[in-house]
Amino acid sequence: MLQKGGAFLLEDIDPQDVFTPEDFTDEHRMIQSTVADFAVNELAPKAEELENQPEGLMRELMQKAGELGLLSADIPEEYGGADLGKVASCLIAENVVAGGSFAVTHSAHTGIGTMPILLFGNEEQKKKYLPRLASGEAIAAYALTEPNAGSDALSIRTRAVLSPDGKHYLLNGEKMFITNGGIADVYITYAKVDGDKFTGFIVERNTPGFSLGQEEKKMGIKGSSTRSLIFEDAKVPVENVLGEIGKGHLIAFNALNIGRFKLGAACVGSCKLAVEHAAKYALQRVQFAQPIARFGLIQHKLAMMAARTYAVESVIYRIAGMLEEALADKKEGPAAVEAISEYAIECSIAKVLASEVLDYVVDEMVQIYGGYGYIQEYPAERFYRDSRINRIFEGTNEVNRLLIPATIARRAMKGQLNFLGAARTLAREILNLRATLPEDDGKPLAAERQMLAMAKKLFLFIGGQAVEKYMDKLAQQQEIMGILADLAIVIYAMESAIVRVLKAHGNGQADKKLLLAQAYVHDTYPLLEKWAREAMCFLFEGDMRQTQLSIVKRMCKHQPVDLIGLRRQIADRVLTAEKYVV
Template identity: 45%
Template sequence: MSTQTNTKQKDLLRGGQFLVKETDSENVFTPEDFTDEQKMMKESVTEFVDREIWPRKEEFEQKNYELTEELMRKAGEMGFLGVSVPEEYDGLGMGFVTTMLVVDYISGATGSFSTAFGAHSGIGTLPITLYGNEEQKKKYLPKLATGEWFGAYALTEPGAGSDANSGKTKAVLSEDEKYYSITGQKMWISNAGFCNMMIVFARIEDDKNITGFIVEYDPENPNGISLGEEEKKLGIHSSSTRQVFFENTKVPVENMLAGRGEGFKIAMNALNVGRIKLAGACLDAERRVIDSSVKYANDRVQFKTPIAQFGAIKSKLAEMATSAYAGESASYRAAKDIEDRIALRQEAGASHQEAELKGVEEYAIECSILKVAVSEDLQNVTDEGVQIFGGMGFSADAPMESAWRDARITRIYEGTNEINRMLCVGMLVKKAMKGHVDLLGPATAVGKELTGIPSFDKPDYTELFAEEKEIIKNLKKVFLMVAGSAVQKFGPDLEQHQQLLLASADILIEVYMAESAILRTEKNAKRFGEDKQKEQIAMSKLYLYHAVDIINQKAKEGIVSFAEGDEQRMMLMGLKRFTKYQNQPNVVELRNTIADRLIADNKYSF
């Protein structure tokens, strides 16, 4: 079924509306919905990683930047670098889900290669795809799509990290108005050591906002560009990361990207795409860590028993798989929503460029949620992988040590997780103020419910996920209760209360992730049968169980920070009501169900 048919048949929610509108499981895209073309692409990427990269993992730990460049060229020859670039510019012109899929399965390689790939095909290429004029796209995209050239993205400066618009790099127009001279310093620039082109952000005169430029780089003719030494890093050892210095670097005026002062907008929208793709770039990394952990646990014998049979190890394996499953569910749900929104805009007459830009921007909240949730799950999964390997986990001779180090950067780049937490709540409030998401109505209804008499009827929870879906509804009420009261109390000053924003964000994140896992499993249970989804049902219930605990803790923390007296007591009573199970799940049984399947299959097999 085509994307266009799907968009007309299903009620496509706007970004952030998942919080106030119910989503039918039939309208959620899952990895089980991959088309034949997408399955072939997945196999192609996996085969490339297994053949070209996985056998050379050891070399990536030895800071072999030439190897990264060599394999990036091979990825270009395979078409992977241009998967999202339109066909008229020598790309594959594939949809957002397929783009996400490629990023996902490339992540199984190493953190070094995954970072180089993401920096090039994402933030190194996308600004031209989304904001370039026709001349710029014709000149640069074919080279970038095929791997003839590599791209980099030069935004961060020593004094401008999270506050990206505060950069000091200057662009001065020449007297003949033919070029700009760029002078300044950039840092943490991925792919700097082998790139041919950079997206560089600089300020013209005293403009409020920075401006984007396409800057070519040729080491033989550096044009005022010099590179620092390769950074010594905790992980991603073979990802080239350098400082870049510009000294009167001449850039033709036609290489300005979009318009003067548009750089901050370019940077933010490129990062929206980067965030959801960063989530994708953690997924196969998680799966492979789980695979290695299960195999080791099955092979490692202590007290005459494979350690996989011990409850302590089963618990870890089950939790790791549950994290991966929820991450997949939420990432592909959002990716398809973006793809469908792009299709709707194109049907309405928008250009591909405008449709993609607005389609991704619509789901900026979900992009930030995914970036935070999946990067933190990857860190936890690798940490448990080290623990399962025991002493060997701490050794560089085993795969866990490098996986753990490589995972750590994912919580920092594409905007730190703290910034993204505050962004997702802030963006939701702004959407509400613009009338794009109705938070006021549902928040008012929750307020009335708090002062009303609760029902003491016991609902019928015989259908699959009936109670879990009711709990999800109630968890959404927790967010509306906490965030709604906070907005009412602090108004525009809410952004000054960062710890309250962080707590609210965690509630929002857990709601989206838990709901995504449940909707995926419900959809698949209906079409494949509940007996075929036994472990997936267990993972969905286990994830929700933890989500309820996290939300309970974070909501309590938020409530007592700004409410007092009767208001505080009423909200805490509401919290207790909204996080209550009628039938408490047997968590040990859920974990054993999941772990037994992993152990039997000797891999992550969902």
């Protein structure tokens, strides 16, 4: 049964209803193998060369990717696509990261560059553009950000007015930080018609009045093109209006949902590569007459790099499975948009969690490499620089953190999620609520499952108190919104890690996953009490504060495990395999 977006906070899910990497079909594995071969043979050898943006190389690689069907996974066959589904799309995004900056170009093209036309284009637009985008003949870019409009997208200043003959819209304004800006043929952009109607447009490279700024000199992802777009009475044909006049915000925000989800998949791929590089280096680097892989603190790093990667991988493919099922008979148009928007909360979770896990993983990778991690000749240096942009791309992590509880609250007010009812029920029971010893039901992770259940109650407890105090002004309390978002993110990650084990348990495949899930849950769980205490100290004073803090303490009580022992077992498996392994 397909779970509604955000419902994970209010209900348990049957592990059999969750898609995991262990559910890959033979077709999925074939796609994974094809992409991996392409990445190893074509992309990885060119990754360093791409850093200097040699003329034509990125386009050549994109066309090769198009020939293999790696640009068309989301495009229906009738428009020249492969229609492989969201799981396959994830696998492609995850595995092309071996090409460094190529992955950024690929992601911008296949996600936010192509999806707006698929989801909102009319039949003529789809027939005109999608086959060329699917093959790599044309490259797409997405242009929303302006000098004075980043996260506040609706405040854009680019204007569009209808020409006197009624055949064109004349666009005036500037977009900035546009990925693929210098190499794209098709740009999805936005302007306010008559100064107030936020509207999407398809702009072609040869449009009169349209020009490009200089290449930006960036900290990382240097091989991808990033330029500003300049519109000076740019003549865009009226037939290139995307969607309805004044409804461009629907295009912008739904395209970003897919972009956030795909960014998460790419981050998973980078995490796995980083673990592999770090493990191999730790085995080769000898200090004090032994490989540094034998040192406990190095094993600690490798183990938690793997455990966090496991959690985010579980999240990404869980979402991929939900999106694939939701979109099974709705590939395009309003029905597809509705299906995607249903999981806006989960897409924001994927983006924040994956980008921050990757930053953690590559930071530890640099540390394992030591001084060599700071040298360009070694992979850690580029991984470190390239990873940082992910917390800014596709809406900053701060904006996505605000979106998570805001979307939950909006759905609760509409009656789509019974958050308020669940919070009131919990409030009546709260004084008698306390953590107890888990029951042994023959399934693994009994203690961790109980911790997860209590974490969901903790979210309801804090959220309910916050809503009661601030009502419709809660959005102005961004720190509390951030705490609620962090709780939701960790809850979703813990649950995804746990249910993956439970699903594998019946197949005799749970052993390695069990260690990874335990390590992730027990390493992360103490943060929940920290965040909850911070929230209670802000929301209450005096005796009421002490009462609330004592409730939090009871709710967060749990039985610790031997994390050092768990990490050593995980590290041993990573080092034996010389890569991330489950």
